[in-house]
Amino acid sequence: xYRYDDIDRRILSQRVAQYRDQLQRHLAxxxxxxxxxxxxxxNGLYMQRHAHMLRIAVPYGLLSAxxxxxxxxxxxxxxxxxxxxxxxxxLQLNWIDLPDTADILASLAEVEMHAIQTSGNCVRNITxxxxxxxxxxxxxxxxxxxxxxxxxxxxHPEFAFLPRKFKIAxxxxxxxxxxxxxxxxxLYIVRxxxxxxxxxxxxxxxxxxxxxxxxxxxxxxxxAETLNYVEAILRVYxxxxxxxxxxxxxxxxxxxxxxxxxxxxxxxxxxxxVAGGEGAITEAEFARVAAFFAxxxxxxxxxAGDRLxxAGDRxxxxxxxxxxxxxxVPGYRSVVLSLKKPGVAPGDCTSEQMELVADLSERxxxxxxxxxxxxxxxxxxVPVARLRELWDEARGAGLATPNIGLLTDMITCPGGDFxxxxxxxxxxxxxxxxxxxEDLDYLHDLGEINxxxxxxxxxxxxxxxxxxxxxxxxxxxxxxxxxxxxxxxGSDAGxxxxxxGRVLGPSFSAPQVPDVxxxxxxxxxAQRRDGERFxxxxxxxxxxxxxxxxxARSRDGSxxxxxxxx
Amino acid sequence: xxxxxxxxxxxxxxSDNAQAAHVAASGRASGGHVLAADGSWRADTWRIVREDDxxxxxxxxxxxxxxxxxxxxxxxxxxxxWIGPDxxxxxxxxxxxxxxxxxxxxxxxxDGRGYSIATLLRTRLRYAGPVRAIGxxxxxxxxxxxxxxxSEFALRAxxxxxxxxxxxxxxxxxxxxxxxxxxxxxxxRAVAEPR
Numbered sequence: 001x002y003r004y005d006d007i008d009r010r011i012l013s014q015r016v017a018q019y020r021d022q023l024q025r026h027l028a029x030x031x032x033x034x035x036x037x038x039x040x041x042x043n044g045l046y047m048q049r050h051a052h053m054l055r056i057a058v059p060y061g062l063l064s065a066x067x068x069x070x071x072x073x074x075x076x077x078x079x080x081x082x083x084x085x086x087x088x089x090x091l092q093l094n095w096i097d098l099p100d101t102a103d104i105l106a107s108l109a110e111v112e113m114h115a116i117q118t119s120g121n122c123v124r125n126i127t128x129x130x131x132x133x134x135x136x137x138x139x140x141x142x143x144x145x146x147x148x149x150x151x152x153x154x155x156h157p158e159f160a161f162l163p164r165k166f167k168i169a170x171x172x173x174x175x176x177x178x179x180x181x182x183x184x185x186x187l188y189i190v191r192x193x194x195x196x197x198x199x200x201x202x203x204x205x206x207x208x209x210x211x212x213x214x215x216x217x218x219x220x221x222x223x224a225e226t227l228n229y230v231e232a233i234l235r236v237y238x239x240x241x242x243x244x245x246x247x248x249x250x251x252x253x254x255x256x257x258x259x260x261x262x263x264x265x266x267x268x269x270x271x272x273x274v275a276g277g278e279g280a281i282t283e284a285e286f287a288r289v290a291a292f293f294a295x296x297x298x299x300x301x302x303x304a305g306d307r308l309x310x311a312g313d314r315x316x317x318x319x320x321x322x323x324x325x326x327x328x329v330p331g332y333r334s335v336v337l338s339l340k341k342p343g344v345a346p347g348d349c350t351s352e353q354m355e356l357v358a359d360l361s362e363r364x365x366x367x368x369x370x371x372x373x374x375x376x377x378x379x380x381x382v383p384v385a386r387l388r389e390l391w392d393e394a395r396g397a398g399l400a401t402p403n404i405g406l407l408t409d410m411i412t413c414p415g416g417d418f419x420x421x422x423x424x425x426x427x428x429x430x431x432x433x434x435x436x437x438e439d440l441d442y443l444h445d446l447g448e449i450n451x452x453x454x455x456x457x458x459x460x461x462x463x464x465x466x467x468x469x470x471x472x473x474x475x476x477x478x479x480x481x482x483x484x485x486x487x488x489x490g491s492d493a494g495x496x497x498x499x500x501g502r503v504l505g506p507s508f509s510a511p512q513v514p515d516v517x518x519x520x521x522x523x524x525x526a527q528r529r530d531g532e533r534f535x536x537x538x539x540x541x542x543x544x545x546x547x548x549x550x551x552a553r554s555r556d557g558s559x560x561x562x563x564x565x566x
Numbered sequence: 567x568x569x570x571x572x573x574x575x576x577x578x579x580x581s582d583n584a585q586a587a588h589v590a591a592s593g594r595a596s597g598g599h600v601l602a603a604d605g606s607w608r609a610d611t612w613r614i615v616r617e618d619d620x621x622x623x624x625x626x627x628x629x630x631x632x633x634x635x636x637x638x639x640x641x642x643x644x645x646x647x648w649i650g651p652d653x654x655x656x657x658x659x660x661x662x663x664x665x666x667x668x669x670x671x672x673x674x675x676x677d678g679r680g681y682s683i684a685t686l687l688r689t690r691l692r693y694a695g696p697v698r699a700i701g702x703x704x705x706x707x708x709x710x711x712x713x714x715x716x717s718e719f720a721l722r723a724x725x726x727x728x729x730x731x732x733x734x735x736x737x738x739x740x741x742x743x744x745x746x747x748x749x750x751x752x753x754x755r756a757v758a759e760p761r
Contacts, residue, residue, distance in 0.1 A: 007739050014737050151741040157713035158685050161678025238682045278749050285752035
C-alpha cells in the first residue's frame with residue numbers, strides 16, 4: 001500500500017497542528033460555532049445526537065494491520081471500544097469528546113491516517129473496488145490513480161468550499177463494485193483500441209433526495225489527463241452549482257439543469273485551458289505510486305494447491321460459497337469477513353475484533369485488508385490451503401456469518417440511534433429483519449438480494465439501489481418506513497443493472513417491516529423461475545404482484561400494528 | 567454569463583460580522599491595514615464602494631459592472647474593481663494591463679466561488695496586479711486564498727492579526743498545483759523507492 005514519505009508526513013503533521021490551534025481557539029471562545037463547523041467537518045468531526053462522531057478516512061478502503069490496531073486502540077481509549085465501517089469505506093467513532101480530537105488526529109497521523117475531508121463541502125474520500133489488485137476482471141489496478149487523486153484533492157485550495165459535498169469513485173473492472181454511476185464523478189478505467197489507459201468520465205450521479213444515475217460526458221480521457229479533466233469539472237461546478245438551496249446544490253442538479261451535453265461543453269471549454277502542461281500526471285509519478293501496489297510475494301503452487309475441497313461439511317461449504325472470492329493468483333482466495341450478524345449493528349466492529357482481524361491479516365496474508373462499501377472487511381490474499389483454519393478462527397470471533405450478498409448482508413446507516421439528520425432508526429429495522437431471516441438454509445436458497453436501509457433521504461444506507469430498499473421517514477413525529485424494490489448499483493448481484501428502486505406505496509410502521517419483507521420474498525419464491533434472482537423476478541413481473549401481497553396483509557393487520565408502534 | 571450563476575443568495579447571505587466589517591472598511595479614515603500574502607501589513611489606501619451608481623473618485627474600488635461601464639478616461643485613474651461571487655472575471659479581460667487593483671468579494675466565508683474567480687484572474691486573464699480578498703475574510707481561509715493568487719487580505723474586523731500572520735505559514739508544502747505553485751508536488755518530488 002502507499003507509504004508516506006517525509007513530505008507527506010510533514011503535511012499531515014502541519015494539518016494536525018492547524019486543527020489543534022483551531023480547536024483551542026474554538027474552546028477558548030475565539031472561534032464561533034458557525035465558523036468552526038466547516039473546519040471540524042473537514043477534519044471528519046460531526047456533531048451528532050448524543051456526542052461528536054469522528055469519521056476517519058480509509059483511502060479507497062485500504063488498511064494495514066498496523067493501522068487497524070491503531071483504530072482499535074483509539075476506539076478503546078477515546079470511544080466505547082467499537083467503531084462503525086461506513087459505505088464510504090471509512091470508520092466512524094460515535095462517542096467522541098471534542099477536546100480529545102486533536103490528540104486523536106495526532107495518534108492517527110503516527111500511522112499515516114487522518115480524517116481529512118471525510119465531511120464538508122469538498123472532495124471526499126475516493127472509493128473503489130475492495131478487490132483492487134486481486135480481482136480477476138481488472139483492466140488495471142485503480143489504486144495508483146485513487147492515491148494520485150487523493151493527494152491532488154487534499155487541501156485543494158480552490159475546492160474546499162464547494163456548493164456541496166463531492167464524491168468520486170473509480171471502477172477498473174468488468175463488474176462495477178463501487179456503485180460508480182451513483183457518484184458526483186465516476187471514473188471507469190478503460191483501454192483505448194490502441195491499448196492506452198484512460199478513464200471514461202461520468203458525472204452527476206447520486207442518491208440522496210434526488211437519486212440520479214450519472215451521465216457519461218466523455219468516453220475517453222487519457223489517464224495522464226485525469227487531474228486536469230477533474231479540475232475542469234470541479235471549476236464549472238464550483239462556479240455555477242447552486243448555493244441558494246442545500247437540497248439542490250449537488251452537481252447532479254447542475255448537470256440536470258444545464259443538460260448533460262451543455263454541461264459537457266462547458267467542462268470541455270474549461271478543460272481546453274488546463275489540458276496538458278504541469279497538471280498532466282507524469283509517467284514517473286504513476287510508476288512511483290504504482291510501485292507501492294506491486295503484488296506481494298505470493299508463493300507459487302501447483303494445481304493441487306489451488307484445489308478447494310469443502311465436501312462433506314455443509315457449514316464450511318456455505319461459507320466458501322458466500323464469503324470466499326476468486327483471486328488472480330493460483331493458490332489464493334480473497335475472504336470477506338462479515339460484519340453482519342444478529343444482535344450487532346451492520347458494519348460495527350469492536351476493538352477486540354479489529355485487533356483479531358489485524359492479526360488474521362498478518363497470519364493469513366501480507367498484513368493488509370480492505371473495507372467494503374457494503375460494510376464488511378476483506379482479507380485479500382489468503383492461501384487456499386489455510387482457508388479452513390481461517391474459517392475456524394473467524395467463526396470464533398463472530399466474523400464468519402456466511403451471508404455475503406444475501407438478504408441479511410444489509411447496508412445500514414447509523415440512523416436515528418446516532419445521527420441527528422435521521423428521520424427514523426435504521427439499526428433496529430435491520431435487526432428485526434435479520435432475526436426474521438435467521439434460517440441459513442432458507443437465506444441461501446433465496447440467493448443474492450441487496451437489502452439497503454437509510455434512516456433519511458440523505459441515503460447513506462444506499463436504499464435507492466437496494467434490490468429492496470427501506471427508507472425511514474417522519475410522519476407527524478413518528479417513524480415510518482417506505483419500501484422500494486428494483487434498485488441496483490451496477491454490480492453483478494443485480495445483473496449489472498444500474499437502477500433506482502421504485503416505491504411500493506404508503507409506508508409501514510417499524511413492527512410491520514419484517515412482515516413486509518417476508519411478503520416480498522414470498523412473492524419472489526412463488527414467481528421465480530429457475531435460477532432467477534429476486535432482482536430478475538422483480539424486473540420481469542413488475543411492482544404490482546408485490547404491492548398486492550404487501551398491502552393485502554397490511555390492510556388485515558395494520559391497525560393493530562399501528563397501535564403497537566404508537 | 568452562465569445562467570446558473572444568476573442565483574439569488576440566501577444560504578450564503580452576508581453575515582452580520584461581514585456587514586460590520588464593510589462598514590468599518592468603507593471609510594478611509596478608519597486607518598485600516600491589509601495583510602499581504604508575505605505576512606506584512608500595509609496601510610490601506612483603497613475604499614470599497616458597494617453602490618452601483620456612485621460617481622467614483624480616485625482610490626475607489628467599484629463594482630465590476632460599474633468599472634466596465636466607466637469612460638476610458640476614468641479607467642486611466644486609480645480606480646479598481648471588485649468582483650462578486652456570481653460574476654464572471656472575464657469581463658475584466660480588456661483592462662488587466664491597467665487595473666490598479668481587483669478585489670474578490672466573499673459575502674460568506676463558506677462561499678467558495680471567489681477561489682475560482684481569483685484562479686481565473688491569475689491564470690486565464692494573467693492579471694498581475696494586486697488581488698484583494700474582501701468581505702467575510704477569516705484567518706482560517708487565508709492559506710487557501712493565498713494559494714489561488716490573492717495577494718492581500720482585508721480581514722474582517724474581529725480577526726486577530728497574529729493568528730492571521732501565522733495562518734499564512736500553515737503548510738510548508740502543498741500537493742496540487744495552484745496559482746502560487748504552478749508545479750504539482752509530483753513533479754517536484756524526488757522519485758523515491760518505495761520502502
